[in-house]
Amino acid sequence: MKRIAKLLFEAGMLKKTPRTGFRFLGSGQESVADHSYRVILIGYVLAGLSPGVDRSRVMDMCLFHDLVEARTGDLNYVYKDYATVDSGKAVDALTGGLEFGEDIAGLIAEFKAGQTEEAKLARDADQLDLILELKEQLDLGNRFAREWLEHAVKRLSAPAGQELAAEILETDFCSWWFDKYRER
Numbered sequence: 001m002k003r004i005a006k007l008l009f010e011a012g013m014l015k016k017t018p019r020t021g022f023r024f025l026g027s028g029q030e031s032v033a034d035h036s037y038r039v040i041l042i043g044y045v046l047a048g049l050s051p052g053v054d055r056s057r058v059m060d061m062c063l064f065h066d067l068v069e070a071r072t073g074d075l076n077y078v079y080k081d082y083a084t085v086d087s088g089k090a091v092d093a094l095t096g097g098l099e100f101g102e103d104i105a106g107l108i109a110e111f112k113a114g115q116t117e118e119a120k121l122a123r124d125a126d127q128l129d130l131i132l133e134l135k136e137q138l139d140l141g142n143r144f145a146r147e148w149l150e151h152a153v154k155r156l157s158a159p160a161g162q163e164l165a166a167e168i169l170e171t172d173f174c175s176w177w178f179d180k181y182r183e184r
Helices: 002-015 019-023 032-048 054-064 089-094 101-112 117-139 146-152 159-170 175-182
Strands: none
Touching: 002 175, 019 117, 032 054, 032 117, 032 159, 054 101, 054 117, 054 146, 089 101, 101 117, 117 146, 146 159
16 A cells, blocks of 8 residues: 555646646646646547547546656657656656556556557547647637647547547637627
């Protein structure tokens, strides 16, 4: 139980770990935990739109995909050009001594490889969270978000992810609540 308690404290670090790409975008902010929550939700939705996939496996990959960032921090594309992280060592340290550690390590490896249908959906969920954040920043007036969006959309591989991205790009980020008040 002590090892599990330590894992849970470690996971709590994600609430304090900022996603660093927003520094370059110039607006927006979120923690890795903030990001991970919506990635899990998106994974649930994408798996439901994709017959024949294991929804639980998609959600599990979404849950654990960035857990090592509690040890490594979040490295955006610029930082990755200059910093080297031994993510394998971080996964081993994260999962070592846990009865279910091999399961977590396997989910992280499957996500990174991106070969299974479940991994493709989980990776799309990761990108769709970024797309949602960028669309909000675009709607709020950040002109740089448009170019970032174009690159993020190109990384999608599953038909359900691509279809959802197209709808996100056509939807105003505040329409879920604001349209209701416009009608009054």
